Amino acid sequence: MDTNLFDMGEIDIAWCPGCGNFAILNALKQALSELEIRPENLVVVSGIGQAAKAPHYYRCHLFNGLHGRSLPVAAAIKAANPGLTVIDESGDGCMYGEGGNHFIHAIRRNPDVTNIVHNNMVYGLTKGQASPTSLQGFKTLVQREGVFHEPFNPLAIAITLGASFVARAFAGDVDQTKDIIKQAISHKGYALVDILQPCVTYNKLNTYAWFKEKTYYLDTSHDPRDRFEALRRSWEEEKLPLGIFYLHPRPTFEEKMSVYKESSDPLYKRSPDFKKLSEWIDSKRGI
Amino acid sequence: MKDNLLMKLKEDVSIVLCGEAGQGIQTVEHILMQTLKLSGYHVFSSEEYMSRIRGGSNSTLVRVSSKRVSAPVDRIDLLIPFSPGAIRHVRKRISPETVLLGEKKIYENEYRGERAIDIPLSQIASEVGGSIYSNTVGVGLLAGLLGVDRDVLDQYLSHHFAGKDETIIQKNLEAARRGYEVSEELLKNGKVQIDLKRQDGIKNEILIDGAEALAMGAIAGGCNFLSFYPMSPSTAVAVLLTEHSKEFGTIVEQAEDEISAMNMVIGAWYAGARGLASTSGGGFALMVEGLSLAGMIESPLVVHIGQRPGPATGLPTRTEQGDLLFALCSGHGEFPRIIFAPGTIEDCFYLAQKAFNLADQYQVPVFILTDQSILESHYNLPSLDPARIPFEKHFVETKQGYKRYQLTNAGISPRGIPGFGKGLVVLDSDEHDEEGHITEDLDLRTAMVHKRLKKLDLLMKDAIVPELIGPEEYEILIIGWGSTYHIIKEALKRLGRQDTAFLHFKQVYPLHPDTVNYLQKPKRRVIIENNGTGQLGRLIRMQTGFGMDRKILKYNGLSFSVEELEAQLKSVLD
Numbered sequence: 001m002d003t004n005l006f007d008m009g010e011i012d013i014a015w016c017p018g019c020g021n022f023a024i025l026n027a028l029k030q031a032l033s034e035l036e037i038r039p040e041n042l043v044v045v046s047g048i049g050q051a052a053k054a055p056h057y058y059r060c061h062l063f064n065g066l067h068g069r070s071l072p073v074a075a076a077i078k079a080a081n082p083g084l085t086v087i088d089e090s091g092d093g094c095m096y097g098e099g100g101n102h103f104i105h106a107i108r109r110n111p112d113v114t115n116i117v118h119n120n121m122v123y124g125l126t127k128g129q130a131s132p133t134s135l136q137g138f139k140t141l142v143q144r145e146g147v148f149h150e151p152f153n154p155l156a157i158a159i160t161l162g163a164s165f166v167a168r169a170f171a172g173d174v175d176q177t178k179d180i181i182k183q184a185i186s187h188k189g190y191a192l193v194d195i196l197q198p199c200v201t202y203n204k205l206n207t208y209a210w211f212k213e214k215t216y217y218l219d220t221s222h223d224p225r226d227r228f229e230a231l232r233r234s235w236e237e238e239k240l241p242l243g244i245f246y247l248h249p250r251p252t253f254e255e256k257m258s259v260y261k262e263s264s265d266p267l268y269k270r271s272p273d274f275k276k277l278s279e280w281i282d283s284k285r286g287i
Numbered sequence: 288m289k290d291n292l293l294m295k296l297k298e299d300v301s302i303v304l305c306g307e308a309g310q311g312i313q314t315v316e317h318i319l320m321q322t323l324k325l326s327g328y329h330v331f332s333s334e335e336y337m338s339r340i341r342g343g344s345n346s347t348l349v350r351v352s353s354k355r356v357s358a359p360v361d362r363i364d365l366l367i368p369f370s371p372g373a374i375r376h377v378r379k380r381i382s383p384e385t386v387l388l389g390e391k392k393i394y395e396n397e398y399r400g401e402r403a404i405d406i407p408l409s410q411i412a413s414e415v416g417g418s419i420y421s422n423t424v425g426v427g428l429l430a431g432l433l434g435v436d437r438d439v440l441d442q443y444l445s446h447h448f449a450g451k452d453e454t455i456i457q458k459n460l461e462a463a464r465r466g467y468e469v470s471e472e473l474l475k476n477g478k479v480q481i482d483l484k485r486q487d488g489i490k491n492e493i494l495i496d497g498a499e500a501l502a503m504g505a506i507a508g509g510c511n512f513l514s515f516y517p518m519s520p521s522t523a524v525a526v527l528l529t530e531h532s533k534e535f536g537t538i539v540e541q542a543e544d545e546i547s548a549m550n551m552v553i554g555a556w557y558a559g560a561r562g563l564a565s566t567s568g569g570g571f572a573l574m575v576e577g578l579s580l581a582g583m584i585e586s587p588l589v590v591h592i593g594q595r596p597g598p599a600t601g602l603p604t605r606t607e608q609g610d611l612l613f614a615l616c617s618g619h620g621e622f623p624r625i626i627f628a629p630g631t632i633e634d635c636f637y638l639a640q641k642a643f644n645l646a647d648q649y650q651v652p653v654f655i656l657t658d659q660s661i662l663e664s665h666y667n668l669p670s671l672d673p674a675r676i677p678f679e680k681h682f683v684e685t686k687q688g689y690k691r692y693q694l695t696n697a698g699i700s701p702r703g704i705p706g707f708g709k710g711l712v713v714l715d716s717d718e719h720d721e722e723g724h725i726t727e728d729l730d731l732r733t734a735m736v737h738k739r740l741k742k743l744d745l746l747m748k749d750a751i752v753p754e755l756i757g758p759e760e761y762e763i764l765i766i767g768w769g770s771t772y773h774i775i776k777e778a779l780k781r782l783g784r785q786d787t788a789f790l791h792f793k794q795v796y797p798l799h800p801d802t803v804n805y806l807q808k809p810k811r812r813v814i815i816e817n818n819g820t821g822q823l824g825r826l827i828r829m830q831t832g833f834g835m836d837r838k839i840l841k842y843n844g845l846s847f848s849v850e851e852l853e854a855q856l857k858s859v860l861d
Binding site for chain 1 (some may be wrong): 307321324325438442443446492493494495499503506507508510511512514531532533534537538540542544545547548550551552553554555557558559560561562563576577580585670671673674678680682704705706707709710712713714715716717723725726737785787799
């Protein structure tokens, strides 16, 4: 399938020239077209931030909701209509900061949703404050003496909670990122793809060159079904591994629902059963 | 015989069961209410209890009557203490006429009156098989005194205990029979005379509380998605919808917090489901961000707030009408909404049903404001009819080039849903263009604000007219809303004034334009509310310019009682 299917034509894109978001957008569009997913069947949910604007730049059904609240929305959409492909795409502030509690519980809930997180370790849209993933010592206008909080490790948390798919990619490598996204979308269950990307305006520490230097791909010797090995790899800090860390297939949120046991009809096709309701009402007459 | 007489009652009996949490009072109430109704009596019950699992002092009021009863009274005709603290707990309500029925060891240190009948409940229970059967002995006793048919009692108990071990069923039946025999003795020796008229028609009526009617109404309105975080007093609605979720194909998810619950419900509506957010004031506070999102993206939404006294945690198990203006003004930015406030159990059903259709039709949030008082009040009513309000779906199949926020004259854009049709459904919490994409075109912003606000005119035209009870010509107008309906009605009936009418609002926002006609007539307007500031009064003045001459307010955590309101009205009106 042609990536043109997802093109919006002439549009004004609100990202800075050279932003890592462009590479992620390309990788995602390629992944979607190679998987032959049609825009009419694709729902993308996002929050607020520069990354959250991404789905405005390709053709899809879009729910661009509140900062940090995209995961509950995505889970509900998938539950109400499991036939849709649902992606949740936003930034590190949205997913790991404002939406931290939802991140934890989305992993537990395990909806079949692909969670793409643009992780540039800084807040862009609010002009350069630290993010939960900012490294210690990173100086900003707010964190003037440098960040002293321990950075949030999304992979370690996801693996610890038994997420069904956990991966990390680097926006500087569109090909591999595309492959990882493809596997994440094809995976049934909650899939986290944390994508490292530079912020060319506000993060002068974690640049393209820095990421290139500091990352490497997991090789075939890594067994993604080994939770403790995956966890160990997620804590490597000298060099950051990329690839699929952890796989833990298990029943999804929507699969466990009794509403689809007898009929696969999405909820919008259904109507209330007045006959059964009358029986419920009648049961209140006593014996 | 006459010297023996302790109690003679006709028409309307008020029984109070009082004891600690965990003593099984609710079971006694339940069986009593059911068997009385099945014997042809009108019944009403309400509860007040503490926020704890065991201990403390809780009380349940059961009214049995020859006429329909739906409001709480202070009067206690028959008091059944389950624990020594019970008498202290309801002391203010005990009158010289109150008859106390129970075990001497429980009441002897607390009660000095002469109208106590000592019933050796635990001794009878232990003869049957153990103290665990005391409550069932009590059930039999009360059932007998109030005129429940013995067959009905037996049948209902067998039904109630069905599935339990056969010995347990038999022992409960035996315990109830022994209690029933005690009542026969009391009636025979003339200590107690209760003459209630029964009506056959009542036997077939339904007996429910507000929470269950609301859950049923939600189902009737097509609700098929619920996400919630437990919070008294709203939890009962969620539990009922869960209990029936398989039957009706309802997705129920207990979310990590109310923020998530609200966003899930909005997401479900987006995908074509009909979602309910059910909570109490504190939980709704967390949902407010999501409410504003619904306002911006013009999502249909139904929010149930079971009110309880605040601020903050307040009195978790008590009642108040304190969140009306909060619901009205909640959410940053400006957007229209509808607020219902059921006054009766029937209202809980029909307004919940209507809420889902209206939310879908106008793409606005619809609130149902209840409170602990109405959610946990039970009474019998003829029936509920799901077919009275037709089920309507208001979304459309989209075509290529579909625009979710197409500017229309009426302000309503056809709502598409993803996966139904060829169009793309795009929405954004930012200001957006007709397609739904982010915009900072400020002329378009103005057009979008107009489009959203214009809907308020439609909502006003479609609003429910307030109900006028009493004479068409009146000098004094009593105004109330929501759960105080039956209490005000009964208090006014007792007062029997020809110059006074009662205007009840079950839709509190927007007010129907005709409201003004009712407000301009009287010499005096008196508002009655279960809160500290008279919130509906303020809302009425805001929307119509009419102020209130007097306010009768209650905010100690309990609902008004009929006598209390009667007395307060008297002092205000005379």
